[in-house]
Amino acid sequence: DAKTTQPPSMDCAEGRAANLPCNHSTISGNEYVYWYRQIHSQGPQYIIHGLKNNETNEMASLIITEDRKSSTLILPHATLRDTAVYYCIVRPNTGFQKLVFGTGTRLLVSP
Amino acid sequence: DAGVIQSPRHEVTEMGQEVTLRCKPISGHDYLFWYRQTMMRGLELLIYFNNNVPIDDSGMPEDRFSAKMPNASFSTLKIQPSEPRDSAVYFCASSSSGGIWGSTDTQYFGPGTRLTVL
Numbered sequence: 001d002a003k004t005t006q007p008p009s010m011d012c013a014e015g016r017a018a019n020l021p022c023n024h025s026t027i028s029g030n031e032y033v034y035w036y037r038q039i040h041s042q043g044p045q046y047i048i049h050g051l052k053n054n055e056t057n058e059m060a061s062l063i064i065t066e067d068r069k070s071s072t073l074i075l076p077h078a079t080l081r082d083t084a085v086y087y088c089i090v091r092p093n094t095g096f097q098k099l100v101f102g103t104g105t106r107l108l109v110s111p
Numbered sequence: 112d113a114g115v116i117q118s119p120r121h122e123v124t125e126m127g128q129e130v131t132l133r134c135k136p137i138s139g140h141d142y143l144f145w146y147r148q149t150m151m152r153g154l155e156l157l158i159y160f161n162n163n164v165p166i167d168d169s170g171m172p173e174d175r176f177s178a179k180m181p182n183a184s185f186s187t188l189k190i191q192p193s194e195p196r197d198s199a200v201y202f203c204a205s206s207s208s209g210g211i212w213g214s215t216d217t218q219y220f221g222p223g224t225r226l227t228v229l
Contacts, residue, residue, distance in 0.1 A: 038154075042220075043115075047219070098156050099156070099218060
């Protein structure tokens with residue numbers, strides 16, 4: 001039972017920023033927000049994770065609201081290869097906790 | 112780094128036959144996971160190992176499924192006997208608990224094995 005809510009699908013024009021929202025209103029203080037994506041016919045791929053501060057890496061930026069009840073994954077300049085299903089996952093940072101994948105957001109990047 | 116390696120990439124078999132899926136995790140990783148993905152149920156965790164020891168097999172659907180990890184560089188998932196409803200993509204993933212944030216490790220997935228049971 002995933003503890004996140006994501007829109008089932010989104011569209012984005014190539015070269016534009018893709019902003020993927022995620023609601024996690026029941027998140028606990030010790031839970032991280034993780035983002036993975038799955039390109040068609042491939043295994044899921046880690047993108048980024050964060051606790052409460054905004055994070056950025058070479059793939060994306062993660063913006064977490066101050067109350068931590070929602071977050072947004074930003075792909076600054078989407079390309080056709082970013083077409084994938086994007087999963088938002090919350091997970092405690094104490095001990096080992098397995099990832100629980102929900103249904104994710106299917107992002108379609110078009111020319 | 113070669114990443115997580117799975118074999119075979121595709122497997123077609125007949126109902127009742129034994130199927131063995133194989134996985135080589137990333138060297139140095141101490142966690143190994145087996146997932147199954149179907150259109151109906153999405154991505155499900157079947158079992159995971161820590162230091163070659165099975166920790167949680169609550170996701171294994173039934174006794175026809177078994178998994179082993181004889182050493183740190185090899186794991187198998189076996190289905191005996193196979194049934195058409197076992198048709199799915201099976202993913203293996205590995206991770207390391209040695210990060211500076213402790214358990215905030217990330218999982219690295221293999222390319223998957225697409226199993227078709229006729």
